[in-house]
Amino acid sequence: MSNPRTSRAKMPHRAMIPVCLYFQVHQPYRLRRYNYFDVGREHRYFDAAQNGELLQRVGERCYAPATSMIQRLLERHPRFAVSFSLSGCLLQQLRDYAPELRDAFARLVATGRVEFLAETSHHSLAWLASTDEFVDQVNLHRRRIAEDFGAEPRVFRNTELIYSDALAALIERMGFRGVLADGVEPLLGGRAPHHLYRAATPDALALLLRDYRLSDDIAFRFTDRAWAEWPLTPEKYERWIAGLDGEILSLFMDLETFGEHQPAESGIFEFFEAWVDRRLRNPRAVFLTPSQAIEALPRREVLSASRPISWADEARDLSAWQGNDLQRDALSKLFALETRVKSSASEELLRDFRRLSTSDHFYYMATKSQADGDVHAYFSPYDSPYEAYIAYMHVVSDLERRLPRPARARASLSGTQRPSPRA
């Protein structure tokens, strides 16, 4: 395979492109096995044992060693910086199951070179169903990050990098300084992702785009022996990067890449640490957080996404969560309850409602086949998308039964307020 990145790398002494790292950290509240007969008698929807166990496991395999590695790199290199987005679901589970890991993240923030990004509190699909709920969840997440880390996120990334012009416009109105998206072709139209762009919003919100090839070389292909470039070495990776033109290389991926999606035995930790060390041997090399990049870099042209994009699946659109009837039905059934959940003023109902809005539930219901299907199956606790849908729908039925009966006037109102998924 001829690789343009390697051929360009031969040019000596070009300016080193700064790198912006962002790691997503999220674990959903997975549902328990829930069936028709549980409706009306079992109001605990989430599998506390499984969620706790998984968090412990991912904590041991990934969060603990990954945060230590990043801590070491920050201590060793004054020019190293990273950003994280921690979902509210994860934060709550860290509080409940692994408070020492929350402290590990807090120590990273204390270095002053770690930025936390904003997202929805529940890593949710709220943006696709209800603007009100979306805004509520973003604000809730801001408060959580402030409480737990004393940080104030200034840059937004939506669940799974779901992005559109309409999202950017709302994010701008909410006072954020920038937004992240995947550097996909429909958005870039032949341009390179290695610049800071402007979103199609009134004030041209800063738009930072992921280089999905170089990100996925680490996140997906690192252990793929069928890949022509396997094994990926720090030298090879740095050679590709050193050959790039542009002002910023954005590498965005799950933190779970380290030790969970790619097992420690694959050498993923050693690879990453060695790559950062190697890169920073060059005195002109630098890592920027999203806010620093937005501050420092010139802004290029306006890019527009009239249709939503995301970083998921081959299609990089909404099809990972809203690609079939099951997924659309489930989301609309949940959000049909929003008004009643909110007017109930019950913390518990609202908490359950929000945990059900998490994107993972819908991801498990995908009926895609082949490569995408394998990735969905890897993440899913269910045998099939149908099991995921059935459990979810019965849970939503139970949630509905727990809602206070609507007053007559409100009943007719809620009938007209049923939201429909939109971009």
Add this chain to the structure above:
Amino acid sequence: MRFRRVRTLLKPYVTETLYEDEWREIQKTEPDEAGNYGPDLAREVLRYSSAAARIATRESFDVIHAHDWLTFMAGIEAKRATGKPLVVHVHATEFDRGGAPNGFVTAVERAGFAAADRVVAVSGYTARLVAERYGVPPERLRVVHNAIDAREPIGTWKVEAGDPLVLFAGRITWQKGPELFVDAAARVADEMPQVKFAVAGSGDRMRAMMERVSAQGLDERFLFRGFLAPDELARLYARADVYVMPSVSEPFGLTALEALQHGTPVIVSKGAGVSEVVRNVLRVEFGDVEDLASKIMSVLMFPPLRRTLSSRGRAEVRRLSWRESAGRCLAVYREVAAT
């Protein structure tokens, strides 16, 4: 292709009792005829196998292919007479049939497996069973899944409106889990007063199944249709809202493919051979009545689920064909003919 007919009373899924009933019946009605057959199942199997050996010595061929224990002896005799390679094909074993295994049957099965150059199983499930219970080594074991050929729904028959219908079709034997179906039906019937249950087929547990239906107070909700001609069964598949196959042990489960072909959502036991070739079905742990009932109701309650199972299931079986399975059998023939 040439056929050499052997007149015999052997037929698939026959048991010793059923055989003896039939033989006695023939003795009464056609006493001249009766002398042509063995007085019991074992002797009829032996008679049939010596006929096979005679035919084998007169014909020219490369491979012997025998299906299930009833014809294994015939395969063994033909091999002994000619030295030609033997392929035995397992559609069900004695262990799938439940109860205490019949010693004669398992002995014949073992002899067949021992004599065979290759053992073909209809699913990975059956291949594992044959390996574990009979000690057949993996190098002689092959899987050739059953299939179904694309066909258009019969006539222009329209699905008649009416109450939601849950269908059980197949032999009413221990292996097929009829009691489990009735127990799940009782749970569904309590929750959904409109739902009806249809049973197509017959078998040695039919009476027991009917008694269980009565004991549960479900007489009004059940329709026993008996053994149906293919066209009638096809109509029933098309009319049903969900097809349930709660087998205890299921080497394959071809009826699940037939139901899917008619766009009917299917619920099968986990481990059923058929679920190795289709993904768009619901699965239940065998014996989990509550989960089975919940899944039946889920299909009836959630139209997007029913539509998705129906359209994706139908599309999935369209990709299957007997031609492909036949090709796999031919490959097995080539393996043994070459050695």
